[in-house]
Amino acid sequence: MRDQFHAFLHPELEPIENEGDKLTGLKVAVKENILVKDWPATAASKILEGFISPYDATVIKRLKAAGVTLVGRTNMDDSAMGSSTENSAFGVTKNPWDTNRVPGGSSGGSAAAVAADLCEVALGSDTGGSVRQPAAFCGITGLKPTYGSVSRYGLIALASSLDVIGPLAHSAETVEKVFAVISGHDEFDQTTIDYHYESEEIDFSKLKIGLPKELWNLEIDQEIKAATQNFVDWLKSKGATITDVSLPSIAYALPAYYIILPAEASANLARFDGIRYQKSVQASKLLDQYLATRALFGREVKRRILLGTFVLSVGHYDDYYQLAVKVRHQVAREHQKAFESLDLLVSPTTPTLPFEIGAKAQDPLAMYQSDLLTVAANLAGVPALSLPTGFSSGGLPIGSQLIAAEKKDSLLLAVAKQYQQETDWHTRRPQ
Amino acid sequence: MFSGAIEIESHPCYTQPRMSELTSSEISHLARLARITLSSEEEAKFAQELPRIVEFVEQLQKVKLDDDLATSVPTPLSAMREDVVSSDHLTLEQLEALAPDWQGGQVVVPAVFGEEADA
Numbered sequence: 001m002r003d004q005f006h007a008f009l010h011p012e013l014e015p016i017e018n019e020g021d022k023l024t025g026l027k028v029a030v031k032e033n034i035l036v037k038d039w040p041a042t043a044a045s046k047i048l049e050g051f052i053s054p055y056d057a058t059v060i061k062r063l064k065a066a067g068v069t070l071v072g073r074t075n076m077d078d079s080a081m082g083s084s085t086e087n088s089a090f091g092v093t094k095n096p097w098d099t100n101r102v103p104g105g106s107s108g109g110s111a112a113a114v115a116a117d118l119c120e121v122a123l124g125s126d127t128g129g130s131v132r133q134p135a136a137f138c139g140i141t142g143l144k145p146t147y148g149s150v151s152r153y154g155l156i157a158l159a160s161s162l163d164v165i166g167p168l169a170h171s172a173e174t175v176e177k178v179f180a181v182i183s184g185h186d187e188f189d190q191t192t193i194d195y196h197y198e199s200e201e202i203d204f205s206k207l208k209i210g211l212p213k214e215l216w217n218l219e220i221d222q223e224i225k226a227a228t229q230n231f232v233d234w235l236k237s238k239g240a241t242i243t244d245v246s247l248p249s250i251a252y253a254l255p256a257y258y259i260i261l262p263a264e265a266s267a268n269l270a271r272f273d274g275i276r277y278q279k280s281v282q283a284s285k286l287l288d289q290y291l292a293t294r295a296l297f298g299r300e301v302k303r304r305i306l307l308g309t310f311v312l313s314v315g316h317y318d319d320y321y322q323l324a325v326k327v328r329h330q331v332a333r334e335h336q337k338a339f340e341s342l343d344l345l346v347s348p349t350t351p352t353l354p355f356e357i358g359a360k361a362q363d364p365l366a367m368y369q370s371d372l373l374t375v376a377a378n379l380a381g382v383p384a385l386s387l388p389t390g391f392s393s394g395g396l397p398i399g400s401q402l403i404a405a406e407k408k409d410s411l412l413l414a415v416a417k418q419y420q421q422e423t424d425w426h427t428r429r430p431q
Numbered sequence: 432m433f434s435g436a437i438e439i440e441s442h443p444c445y446t447q448p449r450m451s452e453l454t455s456s457e458i459s460h461l462a463r464l465a466r467i468t469l470s471s472e473e474e475a476k477f478a479q480e481l482p483r484i485v486e487f488v489e490q491l492q493k494v495k496l497d498d499d500l501a502t503s504v505p506t507p508l509s510a511m512r513e514d515v516v517s518s519d520h521l522t523l524e525q526l527e528a529l530a531p532d533w534q535g536g537q538v539v540v541p542a543v544f545g546e547e548a549d550a
Contacts, residue, residue: 054525280531295468
């Protein structure tokens, strides 16, 4: 199938078929920052040009053992930093619903590939919304699992305390099948928890749902709010109890995220030094080799590395990084407290409809606002899912977000599956 | 050991509390710390953008925080594991394929110490 959306990188790669029975023949695309042995892994960055993975990520090992067919590698923002895939060093991916618009990011290639039926499932990674936001922009279902429920071994690290690998597909049912296979403790990733996925049945009449007012009160497109309100009304019609809830620190989740993420990224990306990962701009002096090689990072990557260097430096550490960590703890604590009396939180996934290519590219702060509704779940480590809940009057997809307590990924999937049995948003396809 | 370390202590970046006054030279100092080259276009752009971003994150100073918050990142780390020797490792051939410069089973790097080096 022709990839007119530039969802895939390295189109010369032949699919890899595998023996196994849990997911036999399932066509899976893999985001360019998840390692597949003998396939390139550039994280869509010039600094990893030519790098061929020497091993499989744990999630890939598990999928291979389940019998999937790996169909290719999907485009993303450079080093997973971005919300539109415009930061890819190898060209932007177009949204299949409107090729003048972005598919979201950083897992934009994955979302577009699923939406265009170039694969059945794609793997993405979500650090601040990078699975959920592109899922919403492309009219598909995307899960950010509980932090630690999926191994990060073989995922090129962005922010190690925030990164989670998650599946994207049209239906929650398919997302669930893949999540069941890839999740679970891994001896190669010490941040994984003891986790055994089990599907659950729900009694909607017992479900207690909260609408976080700090999210709903943000500046959000009216059509997105309306679609999410319709989704809430559906939950109510099924017997769930809906209440407003306040998580005051969520209002500060985005600034806290944009301190913690750059800090961790600046540390994680220090390893790309022109010595070990294939790509190198050689020089006779060590410092010059570092400087010349690391000039290959994309602009947004450099921006965030500088920010991270700043917030971690002497004289600024307490006022920025340490403060952000405290705010993060508070955000996590407020989520825990909310889930003592509630089962789910519901909000829109994105503040805007998919925007035009180029519309936010010149304004980093405007781009960061794309993550307004999604970052809190990463800070708190709790699972969150985006599912299609409607379309704008102009035919653009709308996604709504479900958030649950730690390890309650099964609840998100159960609600989404039931909704998708009674609605057809997730079955629609771009023209 | 590195001349850069002495630069850090006396650099004006560390006597000024706010990044909103971040100048081009302070940004290029941060870039040097991070071992990144910026083009002059990037330096100029960042001189405009970074102060605005920092101003945005500074709103955290308004948050009312609980008193008993920990300051270490809350990752739920697994319990300690036993020291088990794993047979899973990369071969020398695989490492050779990845290293930009390789000689006799070792990665070649520019000099770290001595007259040739420049930290």
